[in-house]
Amino acid sequence: MARFQFLHAADLHLDSPLIGLSCKSADFAKKVELASRQAFDNLVRTAIEEKCRFVVLSGDVFDREQRHYPTGLYFVQGMKRLGEAGIKVFVVLGNHDAGNRFTDKLRYEGNVHVFDRKHAGSEPIEEVGVVVHGRSFPRWDTDENLALGYPAPTPGVFNVGVLHTACTGNAGDHAPYAPCTVDQLRNHGYDYWALGHVHGFAVLSEVPHIVYSGNLQGRNPREVGAKGAVLVTVEDGKVVAVEHQALDVVRWAAVTIDATPHTDRGPFIDDVRNRLAEAYEEAGDRALAVRIRVTGKTALHHELHLQRTSVMADVEDVSATLGQEVWVEKFLVATEPPPAPVAVDPTVAGRLDTEIRRLAGDGYLAARIEEKLAVIRTKLPKNAHAEEFLERMKREMADRAANVALSLIDEANHALH
Known part of the structure; x- marks a missing residue:
């Protein structure tokens, strides 16, 4: 043969x-x-x-x-x-x-x-x-x-x-x-x-x-x-x-960045650029779509949540320096704050902190978000992409809302001390 x-x-x-x-x-x-x-x-x-x-x-x-x-x-x-x-x-x-x-x-x-x-x-x-x-x-x-x-x-x-x-x-x-x-x-x-x-x-x-x-x-x-x-x-x-x-023309990549060692945005953005450059090189001459996920207990936690738009703009700026065909598909922040250096005021910030965590933990926020999404669902075309979008929002929005609220409280507390 x-x-x-x-x-x-x-x-x-x-x-x-x-x-x-x-x-x-x-x-x-x-x-x-x-x-x-x-x-x-x-x-x-x-x-x-x-x-x-x-x-x-x-x-x-x-x-x-x-x-x-x-x-x-x-x-x-x-x-x-x-x-x-x-x-x-x-x-x-x-x-x-x-x-x-x-x-x-x-x-x-x-x-x-x-x-x-x-x-x-x-x-x-x-x-x-x-x-x-x-x-x-x-x-x-x-x-x-x-x-x-x-x-x-x-x-x-x-x-x-x-x-x-x-x-x-x-x-x-x-x-x-x-x-x-x-x-x-x-x-x-x-x-x-x-x-x-x-x-x-x-x-x-x-x-x-x-x-x-x-x-x-x-x-x-x-x-x-x-x-x-x-x-x-x-x-x-x-x-x-x-x-x-x-044989693909557009390559997907997932990049996870541990922000634990970073205390300033500049070195963090440099780290992002290096990781994107590695992914772009691995993709060869293809267009690259990247999903970035940031993790770790970091001093940048509050900045990443509260200044998300400007951080994202910095990330997109560095991606543009790598080539005309590098796109950040999504920028996900899954960080945690480092241990607080001082105790939280139990009469104001501490009580707010406790209440927000309770609402997030017992499903209250998720239930309210589900109610809002149910209204939105009636106005969207019925297809798999719309359902995928709504399910993703249901999974992510409660945690995101709680993180933003907790970051605001913690930032205010640090300013007072």
């Missing part, structure tokens, strides 16, 4: 918005808007440059909420470019694809095979001695174990299983669609399982290889680090290399 390469990708989510970034600036909004398409173009280019014999796409090419038909046509054109290079493509539809109305209306060239929704099938590639097996989601909320119905391996060839699944114990916070187990896949007899649905690159097994490629382009602050596809090299019927190829 000859040496050959193929590319495994999943969760392209073409034209899916990158949550939380489009309002940062006009230039960055454009970069964000094009990110998933440019990552897809990188996928096509890589397959051609590496002379891959075929490409497998393990589901969720599109978003379930995506209704823009030109998005589908853009994907079809990419498949055509692969066909012109002699590259076959094998696609299973994932939960998002199954819920998208235009998925079945797309018409592909002869190099593309989309696996059936009703039963698993097998497609041979005789010139390289490969059989690709797969099944598409019959509906978006599929909860049956689709892998149970996959055909037995074809003897004497390299068998690839293409599956969109929440593999038990490895799905993280992803919905438990089409669940299966690693042992089940391992015992099925295929040489390589190309998985989709989980958005992080992961090798679940090496004998045989069971691999999540991760998504092609990070879409939110939880999807940090390199995103892309997997280049697989096969020689004499054995996998000899599994290489993750970074």
Whole structure:
């Protein structure tokens, strides 16, 4: 059996918005808007440059909420470019694809095979001695174990299983669609399982290889680090290399800064700049969106809370010195004050301090915030992004309000002493 390469990708989510970034600036909004398409173009280019014999796409090419038909046509054109290079493509539809109305209306060239929704099938590639097996989601909320119905391996060839699944114990916070187990896949007899649905690159097994490629382009602050596809090299019927190829255009990063040693804002901002520079260097030539979280028991605690706007302006100023494509997506302050050098006045500030902590601790503030958010919820469009925003506000606002109030009290107390 000859040496050959193929590319495994999943969760392209073409034209899916990158949550939380489009309002940062006009230039960055454009970069964000094009990110998933440019990552897809990188996928096509890589397959051609590496002379891959075929490409497998393990589901969720599109978003379930995506209704823009030109998005589908853009994907079809990419498949055509692969066909012109002699590259076959094998696609299973994932939960998002199954819920998208235009998925079945797309018409592909002869190099593309989309696996059936009703039963698993097998497609041979005789010139390289490969059989690709797969099944598409019959509906978006599929909860049956689709892998149970996959055909037995074809003897004497390299068998690839293409599956969109929440593999038990490895799905993280992803919905438990089409669940299966690693042992089940391992015992099925295929040489390589190309998985989709989980958005992080992961090798679940090496004998045989069971691999999540991760998504092609990070879409939110939880999807940090390199995103892309997997280049697989096969020689004499054995996998000899599994290489993750970074194809993303906008990179997400999370930076945590311990402010404990800082007593002045200047050195703290220098620390921020150094950490951002490290993240930018790791991202290569990509646009970088960073979420910064500040922790520690620090003398800067009150300043970080009470002068949040000016601190944030300083942070954005230093990020601008690193390059035109570094954006601070969010600046989170989770610090604590250092031990108070003097006792708090028990007749005024101390009583206020105690009362605010009581209100925050017994859920009073959270309940009042929930009431306000309930009113706001009726005025927002009903979609996942709006719900995510409201849930985040519910989690964060009570603590933030209490911190600001306590900082004001403590600052006043220090001024009196």
